[in-house]
Amino acid sequence: MNHLANSTSPYLLQHANNPVEWYPWGPEALQKAKEENKLILVSIGYSACHWCHVMEHESFEDEKVAAVMNKYFVCIKVDREERPDVDQIYMSAVQLMSGRGGWPLNCICLPDQRPIYGGTYFRKNDWVSLLFNLADFYKNKPDEAGEYATRLTEGIKQYESVELVKEQSAYTKDDLELILNNWKKYFDKTEGGLGTAPKFPMPNNWQCLMHYAHLFGDENVAVAVKLTLHKMAFGGIYDHIGGGFARYSVDGRWHVPHFEKMLYDNAQLVSLYSEAYIWNPDPLYQKITDEIIGFTLRELTSPEFGFYSALDADSEGKEGKFYIFTKGEIEEILSNDADLFCIYYHITEDGNWEEEESNVLFRRESDEDLATKLGLPVEQMLDKIEASRQKVFQARGQRVRPGLDNKILASWNGLMLKGLCDAYRAFNKPEYLDIALKNAGFILNNLLNKKGRLSRIYAPKASPQPSPKEREHSDFSFKVLSFGEDLGEATPFAFLDDYANLVDAFIALYEVAFNEEWLNHAKMLVDTAIEHYYDAANGIFFYTADDDEQLIARKSEIMDGVTPASNSVMARNLKKLGLFFDEENYGEISAQLLRNIMPHLARYGSSYSNWIMLLLDEVTGTYEIAITGQNFEETRRGIEKNYIPNKIILGGKKGSLPLLQDKFGAVTQIFICKDKTCGLPALNIADALKQIKEF
Numbered sequence: 001m002n003h004l005a006n007s008t009s010p011y012l013l014q015h016a017n018n019p020v021e022w023y024p025w026g027p028e029a030l031q032k033a034k035e036e037n038k039l040i041l042v043s044i045g046y047s048a049c050h051w052c053h054v055m056e057h058e059s060f061e062d063e064k065v066a067a068v069m070n071k072y073f074v075c076i077k078v079d080r081e082e083r084p085d086v087d088q089i090y091m092s093a094v095q096l097m098s099g100r101g102g103w104p105l106n107c108i109c110l111p112d113q114r115p116i117y118g119g120t121y122f123r124k125n126d127w128v129s130l131l132f133n134l135a136d137f138y139k140n141k142p143d144e145a146g147e148y149a150t151r152l153t154e155g156i157k158q159y160e161s162v163e164l165v166k167e168q169s170a171y172t173k174d175d176l177e178l179i180l181n182n183w184k185k186y187f188d189k190t191e192g193g194l195g196t197a198p199k200f201p202m203p204n205n206w207q208c209l210m211h212y213a214h215l216f217g218d219e220n221v222a223v224a225v226k227l228t229l230h231k232m233a234f235g236g237i238y239d240h241i242g243g244g245f246a247r248y249s250v251d252g253r254w255h256v257p258h259f260e261k262m263l264y265d266n267a268q269l270v271s272l273y274s275e276a277y278i279w280n281p282d283p284l285y286q287k288i289t290d291e292i293i294g295f296t297l298r299e300l301t302s303p304e305f306g307f308y309s310a311l312d313a314d315s316e317g318k319e320g321k322f323y324i325f326t327k328g329e330i331e332e333i334l335s336n337d338a339d340l341f342c343i344y345y346h347i348t349e350d351g352n353w354e355e356e357e358s359n360v361l362f363r364r365e366s367d368e369d370l371a372t373k374l375g376l377p378v379e380q381m382l383d384k385i386e387a388s389r390q391k392v393f394q395a396r397g398q399r400v401r402p403g404l405d406n407k408i409l410a411s412w413n414g415l416m417l418k419g420l421c422d423a424y425r426a427f428n429k430p431e432y433l434d435i436a437l438k439n440a441g442f443i444l445n446n447l448l449n450k451k452g453r454l455s456r457i458y459a460p461k462a463s464p465q466p467s468p469k470e471r472e473h474s475d476f477s478f479k480v481l482s483f484g485e486d487l488g489e490a491t492p493f494a495f496l497d498d499y500a501n502l503v504d505a506f507i508a509l510y511e512v513a514f515n516e517e518w519l520n521h522a523k524m525l526v527d528t529a530i531e532h533y534y535d536a537a538n539g540i541f542f543y544t545a546d547d548d549e550q551l552i553a554r555k556s557e558i559m560d561g562v563t564p565a566s567n568s569v570m571a572r573n574l575k576k577l578g579l580f581f582d583e584e585n586y587g588e589i590s591a592q593l594l595r596n597i598m599p600h601l602a603r604y605g606s607s608y609s610n611w612i613m614l615l616l617d618e619v620t621g622t623y624e625i626a627i628t629g630q631n632f633e634e635t636r637r638g639i640e641k642n643y644i645p646n647k648i649i650l651g652g653k654k655g656s657l658p659l660l661q662d663k664f665g666a667v668t669q670i671f672i673c674k675d676k677t678c679g680l681p682a683l684n685i686a687d688a689l690k691q692i693k694e695f
Helices: 010-014 027-036 050-060 063-072 084-098 124-140 142-158 173-186 201-216 221-234 261-280 283-298 328-345 367-374 377-396 410-427 430-445 470-472 496-513 516-533 566-581 583-599 605-622 632-640 685-693
Strands: 022-024 037-047 073-079 107-109 115-118 622-627 649-653 671-674
Touching: 010 050, 022 027, 022 201, 022 496, 027 063, 027 073, 027 649, 037 084, 050 063, 050 124, 063 124, 063 367, 084 115, 084 124, 084 142, 115 124, 115 142, 124 142, 124 173, 124 649, 142 583, 173 201, 173 221, 173 605, 201 221, 201 261, 201 632, 221 261, 221 283, 221 605, 221 632, 261 283, 283 410, 283 430, 328 367, 328 377, 367 377, 410 430, 430 496, 496 516, 496 649, 516 566, 566 583, 566 649, 583 605, 622 632, 632 649
Parallel strands: 022 073, 037 073, 622 649
Antiparallel strands: 037 107, 107 115, 622 671
16 A cells, blocks of 8 residues: 555545555655655545546556656645645646646646646546656756746736735626626527536535626526526536436537536525525425435435535446436336336437447426426326336445445535525425534534634444345435545644535524524634735735635635635625624725726626625615514515525524614514615515515
């Protein structure tokens, strides 16, 4: 074994038996590089990454390739989910050099960690040739290598950075229209989503566009959102048998997925489809939400109610093998019911993708249209499909399952906790709130210390296995990887996204439970983030804390991607907490963050969608809805049936928040406030909604 055997990361443990003399990122490897004057080879990936597995098999498991790597380099393996700070720096380097990025990410650095070359996946022969060339370059031209590293490192420091903007004129609808007019150019009006291929779900994009469509009555944007939600739910990117979305589709029709399933995607998609249901109550949205949550509870939930990170793309060494079917396999499982099932999910004898005779299940027709075409009552057809789906699900459960990455990350648990709150808000299912509260309790007990500092990672000491009863039902059975003995030790650092996403989740939990404990936890985390991450001189949060390991650059996360940027999440959190606690400093920091980013928003809305939602709130204002009195919960549920994206909601039978002072009584009352002005108390929901329209 190399130096990864005692790692807590499933990704690093996958490489523990490679002939490459891998080290984890840390003082031992970095000091070795300096002492031996060797180049550092930093290879970054994650456990569910298909092309990471391919490069491992082709190059890192090859004795001859490993010999070259070991002779000329100090080789370091990094799990990007454990150390996104390291990934952020070297991803910036590769994007500056090549204009593109991705994983596996491979970067060659000087002994002082400054990069001189990098890329993503390399074929074996290209990889070996590159290694020889770089080793020769460093040996014969060390000064030239140093000069290039200096220029590149300066570029890394400037990459995705913003300048302090001291003043900003009032935001207007015109600002938003400029942004949206540019953004609309990228809409795929046939298949939904943005651009052509590959296609990522980008939940935050569609949430932002949904807010805009509603607040400004833009029907074209509304159509684009509805089309995308529909096409994603019908596409092969969605697991029609077991629920949950894959990370992206390789084509432009959402048909063929890159099969790994990530917690962060599914968590945000729970929020998106839940909110969309309030906006446009399509039963499909509720079905998808229920099935994603069911998948998450079945396959990504620990016994302590922490949420695991991911399921692998591969099983038995083959991408997607767990999820695909031949028509013959379906006929063997379903017998006489196979024909209808195959029509419904477009399963053919020849197969519907590149793997010979194999099929990725997807839908095209609505249930009503297909039932009419087949001459069947809709309910009868759906009953048959559901019965068949359960049989296929049971049969699929007997296959070798994809590996589970059982890291429990604070940031991604925050996303899922918020998703559960959003689902409870939309569908009023008590079990969703119950799971949310259990997860929140897990976070407080395992990821937060008494000083208000978070640990990014919690990993269980033993891999959970299904009980015999659970295994008998087979829908709970899944494969887990094997780990070391020290997994109970939480990593003693966290990043800004851990704080930002948990604050967002605790705010959401307060808004559905009206327990001020959750807002107090959110406030404590925000105060900690301001103390250790905020750069007041430049009006931006760093991604790393002031007492974390100092890398070659201290970066800020600005642009929204597959998850919102930690700065944009924190800016929206501060806006809300400033209103909840009447705390001007929070509002001022939020306003400064938006001022700094504002010059960039019009260029490419997709990369700033969470910032644009903050801008929407600035332009339209935020409604503060306080509900007090005996029937506050019933009234809260009634209010939530109405789509009001630019609001915060608070209340209960008691409370200490400034906006609740002198508002409690025996009678249930609804107070509508905006811009530090409150209307007269409304005694019913209709009157409250009328006030909102008139404000």
